[in-house]
Amino acid sequence: MQLGSIEAGGTKFVCAVGDGDLKVEQQVQFPTTTPEETFAKTIEFFKQFPEITAISISSFGPIEIRKSAPKYGYITDTPKKNWSNVDFLGVMKAALNVPIYWTTDVNGSAFGEYQHAKNNGESLDSLVYYTIGTGVGAGVVLNGEFLGDLGHPEMGHVRLKRHPNDLEFAGICPFHGDCLEGLVSGPTFEARLGRKGETVAENDPVWDILAYYIAQAALQVTLMIRPGKIVFGGGVTSETLLQRVREQFSSLMNDYLAVGDLDQYIVMPEIANNGSATVGNFALAKNLA
Amino acid sequence: MQLGSIEAGGTKFVCAVGDGDLKVEQQVQFPTTTPEETFAKTIEFFKQFPEITAISISSFGPIEIRKSAPKYGYITDTPKKNWSNVDFLGVMKAALNVPIYWTTDVNGSAFGEYQHAKNNGESLDSLVYYTIGTGVGAGVVLNGEFLGDLGHPEMGHVRLKRHPNDLEFAGICPFHGDCLEGLVSGPTFEARLGRKGETVAENDPVWDILAYYIAQAALQVTLMIRPGKIVFGGGVTSETLLQRVREQFSSLMNDYLAVGDLDQYIVMPEIANNGSATVGNFALAKNLA
Numbered sequence: 001m002q003l004g005s006i007e008a009g010g011t012k013f014v015c016a017v018g019d020g021d022l023k024v025e026q027q028v029q030f031p032t033t034t035p036e037e038t039f040a041k042t043i044e045f046f047k048q049f050p051e052i053t054a055i056s057i058s059s060f061g062p063i064e065i066r067k068s069a070p071k072y073g074y075i076t077d078t079p080k081k082n083w084s085n086v087d088f089l090g091v092m093k094a095a096l097n098v099p100i101y102w103t104t105d106v107n108g109s110a111f112g113e114y115q116h117a118k119n120n121g122e123s124l125d126s127l128v129y130y131t132i133g134t135g136v137g138a139g140v141v142l143n144g145e146f147l148g149d150l151g152h153p154e155m156g157h158v159r160l161k162r163h164p165n166d167l168e169f170a171g172i173c174p175f176h177g178d179c180l181e182g183l184v185s186g187p188t189f190e191a192r193l194g195r196k197g198e199t200v201a202e203n204d205p206v207w208d209i210l211a212y213y214i215a216q217a218a219l220q221v222t223l224m225i226r227p228g229k230i231v232f233g234g235g236v237t238s239e240t241l242l243q244r245v246r247e248q249f250s251s252l253m254n255d256y257l258a259v260g261d262l263d264q265y266i267v268m269p270e271i272a273n274n275g276s277a278t279v280g281n282f283a284l285a286k287n288l289a
Numbered sequence: 290m291q292l293g294s295i296e297a298g299g300t301k302f303v304c305a306v307g308d309g310d311l312k313v314e315q316q317v318q319f320p321t322t323t324p325e326e327t328f329a330k331t332i333e334f335f336k337q338f339p340e341i342t343a344i345s346i347s348s349f350g351p352i353e354i355r356k357s358a359p360k361y362g363y364i365t366d367t368p369k370k371n372w373s374n375v376d377f378l379g380v381m382k383a384a385l386n387v388p389i390y391w392t393t394d395v396n397g398s399a400f401g402e403y404q405h406a407k408n409n410g411e412s413l414d415s416l417v418y419y420t421i422g423t424g425v426g427a428g429v430v431l432n433g434e435f436l437g438d439l440g441h442p443e444m445g446h447v448r449l450k451r452h453p454n455d456l457e458f459a460g461i462c463p464f465h466g467d468c469l470e471g472l473v474s475g476p477t478f479e480a481r482l483g484r485k486g487e488t489v490a491e492n493d494p495v496w497d498i499l500a501y502y503i504a505q506a507a508l509q510v511t512l513m514i515r516p517g518k519i520v521f522g523g524g525v526t527s528e529t530l531l532q533r534v535r536e537q538f539s540s541l542m543n544d545y546l547a548v549g550d551l552d553q554y555i556v557m558p559e560i561a562n563n564g565s566a567t568v569g570n571f572a573l574a575k576n577l578a
Binding site for chain 2: 125126138140142143147148149150151152153154155156157158159160161162175176178216219220221223224225226227228252254255256257259260
């Protein structure tokens, strides 16, 4: 069995072909330029593999995921130039004559981590995957299905209790100011400190502020969804940060609900090399095959 | 077909028998005293109806709803005296020889409103039901199933961005201080103003503060779950309050996601006389029958 994965990010596309064990056989990546050019490279890659049974696309968004909607398969109102109102799924279906699954980038990653955990024998029925990078988003798998009826979640835009040492910071979300994304995404380092996150020391107090907000996101999702595991990926996340998140989570929860061992509950992605979405895509494509 | 409903609240029990159209045929209510006494009255009521096919219990909590857990069917660590660690479902199963469904009070109400909407021809795949009364809780129906893997949601205990005119109020949740329940439940009127909510005028600015927090709860659940409808019940809720909630929701959302007509999206219970849980129980019992 040969399966295809398209991880469509706002910065780059990662296309891969893998086998029924969800192992990568061949992979290519290129920058996300215009839809025309980027789609052409994607199609060119997959045309090399006429044996492919099915493909899954995990795309940046917002995207239309309701099958009943006229624009199902489209990237909708994205701030990314040239990419609004683009029929991504339609172009791929027309060019590549195989069944194609369509979901968000974070759903793809969530599914990859969920499948990986299950394949490792973990007893797990649900999982949330947050990415904290240029933006903040999350995907939720519940018993093998994605959460989202009227559309996919937009968990990056929840409001939070502000940290007492951060009240002066207005947040950077153009829609909401101090929502989660406006308070913890990568560009907040420049906005708060005037320099890139990579240059901020591990003991800088800004990490406690970020951890306080990220812990509230974990707390919200715990209280609202009661998932089996919460994975944090994306460029801002590190094990050092997550250790602070666990401490703040524990303090905010105040023993109200048991979630098991926090080191197993709030975790970094377990699939190496940012491969969560690719593995997730293979698994989603396999379900179509 | 004859179906049974037990709505087990912390203050009173409402037991009812209804038909396959989810209509109440007979109903009784009594105060929640000791488990022994309250269960005896419950059993006595249902013993009058030997033709009952199935019963559903919607109980105050926290309760154990994981079927695999040793204490499945128990009320667990409740602050209500005498009711911790009580095998509610086990006692009922032993006394009444019919299939019995077991869920939370808010799940029962959510299911009632969901079923009612579907029976009225609404196209609806998911619904959230919040109660705002002595406490705050919520239940979620997704495609006919309840949300909650490791246990039922506890949405009353999320943290929120504080209202600028309410920063002095510490909140009253014994676990979390200023979580949603600690900021908007019925007893917050006495804590903030020194008098009962019933005596507070409709134009008192405290309602704007409550609406700001309740709107954030609606926003969180929208961004995280994308439900088809959000119902607010409980003694604190009124249409006047919900009108303010809709305004604040709209302002917080800032056109980020479309949820349709807000008057149809954020609503009071549509089942009259606090009957949501009873209708929900009948529908859940019917699924067992």
